[in-house]
Amino acid sequence: MEKLKCASFFAGVGGIDLGFEQTGGFKTIYANEFDPYPAETFKKNFPNVDVIVQNINDIKEDNVPDHDVLLAGFPCQAFSVAGYRQGFDDKKGRGELFFQLARIIAKKKPSIVFLENVKNLVGHDNGNTFQVIIESLKAEGYHVKYQVLNAMEYGNICQNRERIYIVGFRDKAQYQRFVFPMPIPLTSTLSDIIDFEEKKDDKYYYIDGKYKGDIYQKLVAAIDDPSAVYQWRRKYVRKNKSGVVPTLTANQGEGGHNVCIIKTKHGIRKMTPEECFYTQGFPKSWKLPDNMADSRLYKQAGNSVCVSVIERIAEEILRAVNG
Numbered sequence: 482m483e484k485l486k487c488a489s490f491f492a493g494v495g496g497i498d499l500g501f502e503q504t505g506g507f508k509t510i511y512a513n514e515f516d517p518y519p520a521e522t523f524k525k526n527f528p529n530v531d532v533i534v535q536n537i538n539d540i541k542e543d544n545v546p547d548h549d550v551l552l553a554g555f556p557c558q559a560f561s562v563a564g565y566r567q568g569f570d571d572k573k574g575r576g577e578l579f580f581q582l583a584r585i586i587a588k589k590k591p592s593i594v595f596l597e598n599v600k601n602l603v604g605h606d607n608g609n610t611f612q613v614i615i616e617s618l619k620a621e622g623y624h625v626k627y628q629v630l631n632a633m634e635y636g637n638i639c640q641n642r643e644r645i646y647i648v649g650f651r652d653k654a655q656y657q658r659f660v661f662p663m664p665i666p667l668t669s670t671l672s673d674i675i676d677f678e679e680k681k682d683d684k685y686y687y688i689d690g691k692y693k694g695d696i697y698q699k700l701v702a703a704i705d706d707p708s709a710v711y712q713w714r715r716k717y718v719r720k721n722k723s724g725v726v727p728t729l730t731a732n733q734g735e736g737g738h739n740v741c742i743i744k745t746k747h748g749i750r751k752m753t754p755e756e757c758f759y760t761q762g763f764p765k766s767w768k769l770p771d772n773m774a775d776s777r778l779y780k781q782a783g784n785s786v787c788v789s790v791i792e793r794i795a796e797e798i799l800r801a802v803n804g
């Protein structure tokens with residue numbers, strides 16, 4: 482069967498694209514992302530995709546190729562509790578980016594739209610923001626279903642990451658057949674994504690005197706559980722639930738803040754950027770650009786999606802399409 486063609490917006494490194502492609506039923510043919518750094522990572526892993534590095538505001542609908550499925554994990558800062566709490570009024574205009582997407586959907590009319598965002602999108606502005614999004618899709622002729630799924634319950638990945646997934650179908654029968662995946666047991670463990678054995682580059686380790694203040698002493702005092710992931714939260718060490726990585730965020734690593742810290746046999750260290758990508762369900766074959774700063778890679782991993790959850794939803798979309 483011919484693969485369904487996908488166009489990807491706010492594409493980042495392509496986590497959504499990867500999840501869809503892993504089903505074998507979809508192929509990304511076009512991607513738009515305005516930050517050249519994630520775009521570079523995208524190109525490295527999808528060398529045949531035309532990645533347009535441009536602001537979506539400047540994308541002309543006529544230049545977007547016809548596609549069956551539109552994919553978009555639009556920026557969440559405008560909607561996130563951790564963000565500015567301003568939604569569509571976000572002074573940096575990020576809330577309005579949804580309307581750029583709506584403009585492209587209205588013109589290209591893909592059969593299916595797939596959107597991903599932070600869980601809090603639903604409650605933002607007493608539900609008004611979410612209602613506007615759903616009503617805009619309905620006005621364009623889509624039948625819409627949505628659900629919040631946690632990566633550790635639906636993706637067999639030990640990350641506590643709740644995200645909302647919105648799926649719209651133009652075809653009512655497909656919409657009626659579509660169901661979100663069922664929860665699955667969490668059988669994967671931290672050692673599937675974190676390498677506790679191998680010595681990593683020195684730069685990832687905390688040693689006495691390396692950082693200002695008493696971070697090292699506080700870490701040594703607090704880290705007592707080798708099956709837990711810790712975070713440095715500006716002034717204190719936070720222990721997360723054993724066996725699970727906390728939600729990776731885009732700002733992890735900035736000023737050492739929020740970065741995930743573990744105890745290994747070679748010492749206390751940060752999780753590496755590769756390990757952060759594995760925590761999002763990226764395969765070991767995933768490539769990172771040479772010589773890209775870790776801070777950029779941490780941001781890309783935190784901004785991305787749990788690939789295995791996306792893959793499971795994409796399988797259900799395929800099932801609904803194929804009847």
Ligand SMILES: C[S@@+](CC[C@H](N)C(=O)[O-])C[C@H]1O[C@@H](n2cnc3c(N)ncnc32)[C@H](O)[C@@H]1O
Pocket residue numbers: 491492493494495496497513514515516519535536537538553554555556557578781784785786
């Ligand atoms: C939440 S991330 C999506 C990440 C993606 N799902 C992935 O797997 O990597 C949102 C992305 O939108 C991009 N972005 C933000 N504003 C944009 C704009 N005006 N035009 C194009 N891309 C934009 C950001 O650079 C970021 O990579």
